[in-house]
Amino acid sequence: MTVTAALRLDPARLRARLEGFGRIGALPGGGVCRLALTDADRAGRDHLVAEMQALGLTVTIDRIGNITGTRQGREDGPPVMIGSHIDSVATGGLYDGTLGVVAGLEIAEALNDADLTTRRPLAIAAFTNEEGARFAPDMMGSGVHQGALDLGAMLAVRGIDGAVLGDELARIGHSGPAPCPGPTPAAYLELHIEQGPVLEREGLDIAAVTGVQGISWTEMTIAGQSNHAGTTPMGLRRDAGLAAARITLAARALAQTFGPPLVATVGVLELSPGLTNVIPETARLTVDLRHTDADTLTRARAQLLAEAEVAAAEEGCALSTRSLADFPPVAFDPALVARIETAARARGLRTGRMPSGAGHDAQMFAPNCPTAMVFVPSQAGLSHNIAEHTEPAQLAAGAQVLADVALDLLEGTP
Ligand code: HGY
Ligand code: MN
Ligand code: MN
Numbered sequence: 001m002t003v004t005a006a007l008r009l010d011p012a013r014l015r016a017r018l019e020g021f022g023r024i025g026a027l028p029g030g031g032v033c034r035l036a037l038t039d040a041d042r043a044g045r046d047h048l049v050a051e052m053q054a055l056g057l058t059v060t061i062d063r064i065g066n067i068t069g070t071r072q073g074r075e076d077g078p079p080v081m082i083g084s085h086i087d088s089v090a091t092g093g094l095y096d097g098t099l100g101v102v103a104g105l106e107i108a109e110a111l112n113d114a115d116l117t118t119r120r121p122l123a124i125a126a127f128t129n130e131e132g133a134r135f136a137p138d139m140m141g142s143g144v145h146q147g148a149l150d151l152g153a154m155l156a157v158r159g160i161d162g163a164v165l166g167d168e169l170a171r172i173g174h175s176g177p178a179p180c181p182g183p184t185p186a187a188y189l190e191l192h193i194e195q196g197p198v199l200e201r202e203g204l205d206i207a208a209v210t211g212v213q214g215i216s217w218t219e220m221t222i223a224g225q226s227n228h229a230g231t232t233p234m235g236l237r238r239d240a241g242l243a244a245a246r247i248t249l250a251a252r253a254l255a256q257t258f259g260p261p262l263v264a265t266v267g268v269l270e271l272s273p274g275l276t277n278v279i280p281e282t283a284r285l286t287v288d289l290r291h292t293d294a295d296t297l298t299r300a301r302a303q304l305l306a307e308a309e310v311a312a313a314e315e316g317c318a319l320s321t322r323s324l325a326d327f328p329p330v331a332f333d334p335a336l337v338a339r340i341e342t343a344a345r346a347r348g349l350r351t352g353r354m355p356s357g358a359g360h361d362a363q364m365f366a367p368n369c370p371t372a373m374v375f376v377p378s379q380a381g382l383s384h385n386i387a388e389h390t391e392p393a394q395l396a397a398g399a400q401v402l403a404d405v406a407l408d409l410l411e412g413t414p
Contacts, residue, residue: 006407030386066182207375222283223318333371340373
């Protein structure tokens with residue numbers, strides 16, 4: 001039988017799968033910690049492979065550990081891909097990334113239930129290290145899959161805990177044989193929570209996402225001089241901690257000067273030796289800058305680096321910097337964005353359009369094939385927080401819109 005009518009999903013099954021992943025790497029107070037390539041991530045990966053196999057999908061794992069489950073179509077050729085990630089930050093929620101992968105599994109199972117064979121194959125993908133929390137940069141697996149990042153360079157990345165990515169991939173048994181870059185799909189779709197306050201504030205159920213803003217991560221290392229906190233006059237100090245604090249304030253001031261949508265975050269700030277009575281000898285900090293316009297992002301980063309040089313010099317410290325991530329803004333396929341909007345409205349859902357503040361695997365596919373995303377609301381705009389929450393009905397609505405658009409593409413409706 002070929003696909004004729006809309007696909008009926010099972011919201012209870014979707015929720016059960018999400019809860020199943022939520023038990024892997026579960027944190028005592030709620031949420032999950034499945035940092036890329038840790039044992040918790042391995043457990044999530046093994047669970048996903050088993051789920052895919054139970055659905056009759058053909059599972060492949062590539063050289064950077066991306067997992068793809070493929071459901072054959074009536075014809076061969078490039079699949080429609082539904083993807084996201086199952087790794088998390090250290091204080092992750094139940095839905096960031098996992099929702100997109102689980103929604104793909106639900107669509108595959110609904111097709112099985114209906115005994116429907118689509119014209120094109122359906123591929124469901126979970127990309128390695130989307131978060132970039134342990135190993136920078138983020139969107140690593142999808143970046144290697146689509147040729148935006150070099151496999152060898154990424155396998156050699158050393159994480160915040162000193163581990164080498166390629167060694168960890170082998171250790172957990174997820175260094176696969178499939179070549180990288182991987183094949184570009186006919187189209188790429190991703191369902192994700194918004195991770196921000198817009199949908200909830202606007203009273204919307206769905207966003208057809210128009211693109212992803214540019215992302216710049218810089219690591220700054222400041223070398224001063226450790227000295228006695230009691231005996232060293234303020235004018236003789238080379239205080240790496242003070243230089244780091246000045247740079248942190250400069251990042252905030254930069255965002256205020258440039259105004260929205262520029263955002264600036266110092267997420268890592270480590271002082272050494274980190275003792276009460278010792279003036280910090282070294283400081284390591286990271287600055288995450290984002291903007292929807294590439295030139296503005298470049299100007300903001302240049303201005304921050306210049307101000308960091310001045311701050312370090314005035315504190316008698318040496319500054320070294322390293323780029324950890326540098327991704328330009330991307331725009332999604334306008335026709336696909338419109339199809340998401342139409343599909344959501346046809347379901348009676350309050351629908352809008354917005355760019356994504358967060359990075360996503362979809363941004364690696366956007367230059368190479370028709371790509372778009374579906375957002376569902378995040379309660380209180382919270383994410384990268386164990387209290388991350390989206391109502392079950394909203395999760396189900398997002399999955400249904402994803403299914404409706406995917407079905408059109410799977411049948412190759414022009
Ligand atoms: O950094 C991001 O925006 C994503 O969570 N990796
Ligand atoms: Mn995510
Ligand atoms: Mn995330």
